[in-house]
Amino acid sequence: MKAETLQPAKKPGLPLDPVTRQPLSPMATPGYYPGFSTLSQQNFWDETTRQVVLERVNRPPEIRFFNDPAELALMTAVFDRILPQDDRDEAHKIPIVPPLDARLYQGRINGYQYADMPSDREVYRQGLKAIEAIAEFLHGRAFVELGPREQDEVLKTIHDGKPPAGEEYWQRLNVNRFWQMLVQDAIEGYYAHPYAWDEIGFGGPAYPRGYMRQESGEPEPWEVPEKRYEWDTPPDSLSGEYSPVGGQGETQSHVGQEGTH
Structure with a gap:
């Protein structure tokens, strides 16, 4: 199955203009640096680097671990909520999802494995089943x-460390570590891609x-000026509400995802 066929399970609401309360239109380059393109700098990279970066755009890994269509759709939907686009x-x-799929298929780990957790492959197999159990319990x-x-x-029940269902899975999985793995894999997959580099104004590898x-903090000649804009979270999202991982504790709350982008 080709990675390009992945589609979000649902179409969530868009971020809102905080003044007009109207949805902001999707952009090619959201973030602080509209119009910037990391790929415009590819002639300054060596050939090996250029091939690696371009493959992330033109040839994402084929899906081989999440080869069950239902499991793939679930994994895609989960990442679509952890890191909405x-x-x-x-x-x-x-x-x-494809970078995670490749990591699991090849049996690679993120440099370490907790003694009280099964293999990363098993974590995802069991963790997705646990997510389904919670969805059925809460919403049928x-x-x-x-x-x-x-x-x-x-x-959020997993983020808070209080899943209300799927006990048979949580007996083998540390819920907080599972959440951390989900977030880490989502972030790593996202920010390894040059489109995410556009978003943060990163011009790609500096070598050679x-x-x-x-x-003096001056921009490089190929960089563009930072241009921020304000936005609020969609009304059908919980991402504007903050609580510390593992639930409420002594950590001080702060604003959620709305703000400048």
């Missing part, structure tokens, strides 16, 4: 059939060109 147009959405439907807010409610301006 509704502010991106369809042509510039970043496939973040499969996770992919739920709306964005309902999906957030399911995932290097950096010219290393003093």
